[in-house]
Amino acid sequence: MSCSGEIIDGEEQLIQIRPAISAQLKKAKYGVSDHSTVELCHWTKKSFKHEGNCYKHKFYGISTHRCMEFSPAGMHCENRCVYCWRPMEFYDSLEMKPEQVAEPKEILTKLMAERKKLINGYYGDSRNDKQRLDESLLPSHYAISLSGEPTMYPKLPELIKYLNSLQTTKSIFLVTNGQEPDMIQRLQDEDALPTQLYLSTNAADYKSFLKINKPKYDDSWERWNRTLGMLKHLNTRTVLRITLIRGYNDQKDMIPLFAKMFRESSPHFIEIKSYMHIGRSTNRLEHSNMLEMEEVKQFSEQITKQSKIFSVMDESFVSRISILQNNERFIDRWIPSYANTS
Template identity: 40%
Template sequence: MKADAIAQIMDRLRKAGYHIVGTHSAVKKCHWTHVALTQRRFCYKCKFYGIASHRCLQMTPAVIWCWLRCLHCWRAEPGDLGVQWDDTGLPVVDDPEFIVEKTIEEQRKIISGYKGHPKVSPEMFEEAMNPKHVAISLSGEPTLYPLLSDLIEEYHKRGMTTFLVTHGVRPDVLAELNPEPTQLYLSLEAWDEKSFKEFNRPILPGLWNAVLTSLDLLPSFSSPTVIRVTLVKGFNDKPEALKGLAKLIERGYPTYVEVKAYMNVGYSRYRLTKENMPRHNEVREFAEKLAEEIGYKVLDEQRSSRVVLLSRLDKPIRVGEGCPGGNAGEDLPEGEEYRMSEKIK
């Protein structure tokens, strides 16, 4: 029955545009890949860190597996569609080299449809066919994949940079990462154990303490670290949350803080509404207050993605090669990321 349930949900994901790789991994086209190729506009990762959107591969090694069932997550969670499965651990473990080769292969299949597109330059098409960056962040909790270090190493062997995004539920895995990702993200929405249980809905005991342990590990990383605060209107946009998040950020002392608006996309639409999406001015206002609390500076922002970058540095570290002949989308209308994510599947 569990196998049947997983097969059902994988089939639903394929219909939603996910390219399933092996048993537990997936690739999906980011809307900014489309925008970069057809309009030469790039996401905030380019503006902040020099990551070219058309050369960015978005993947996960644990597409439907996680120890949290966060309200804002676009992952398909057991119960969303009346399909139940055990999402606490991978049913088998695929080889990291296989995953890397197949995710690049699937990305090339995705990009191949742009060959000959009247708005896509041959140069950018060729670049996109050879991705230079991988965002290990698409869905699920990547630290549940037991060969995560080997996966990162395989991408690095191919000259690719890696951004790893985790909720910090496996500090044991983070402590043993070797090599480290190019940049490490820890996502926070809750500010204490009560709000964590309410919003992130852990399915195993002790996970709030695990998150705190992961925060304590961040200063030990030699690579840049980021605490991503997803701002959810009506939940963590209040003074109590701001004060609590500030204390957690001070504990982790990351290189950056990204304050980013929740987007009502994917399976999160079963749990939250468009009214939970803050506008950019609300994100900016919250970010400014947070910066004052933690002693960081507001370095940059991108209105189209409703994101604000804070740091103790004077300028962000450019880990990528930048974006050719375009801009980072700073002049796009607010909410363009949301509208594009609805259109591009």
């Protein structure tokens, strides 16, 4: 048993989120199964009422109401990022042994059942579109990005392949903190890359990296840079995601460093988003650490000028995010499988 977020089931030897922590997660409307978690995000719930869509719908075309956000490593992460709004105080272990984790099909079967329970509660509200609720039970988009770090799950290639084998799957987005470059290489080698790979990119230098990400690995900066260097060679769509935090990484002298990093790593897209003062992050940061949308736009415009290869593609005011597109490695923003869908 670990001292925090997990226990090992004695009979099956599967990692389990501790009952007390699982109860807290369920109270917060998470679904929990073994070491995995699932949740209905804010935008998925709003989409049931036709009250808006996630910016990923606006930017790339995914169907918000048919998005399943989950993690196969719910309480495992190598960082303790200051801006994280997930329950990272429960994170502990830095290892998930292959013999102690659930199989991909088992994870999905159990999490789909948990997710269905969450969705069932919305049928009683007449403001929700019943057809959308019905459709949401069979996801077309999988966001492997909820809590914890999904690349710590040792059977991630098999998981992504399993998701791709499902009839309704149209896209898979994977978000990583870059601390497991060997897993990213495995995804490439085993033909198991997601539709779109996100790398969290919140610091342009080592000092800021430590201050913002609070990593547990001694070689965390080297690990992250190795992942960054892989992006232009991966056979999939790639995105750098920056969370701008006032006083941490939004200073003017950071812009040339970021621009150089972006130019050299050459991802297809860069998402530049303000930190949002929500969830557990409110215990570590202040409301004043958020940037206004105009500030996000100004930062983005400076990046485009100094990088010379990116241009502003779109923005979402309500989410305080701008997206840049790589003009040298141009790809269509729209994911083809979503043509003629809403």
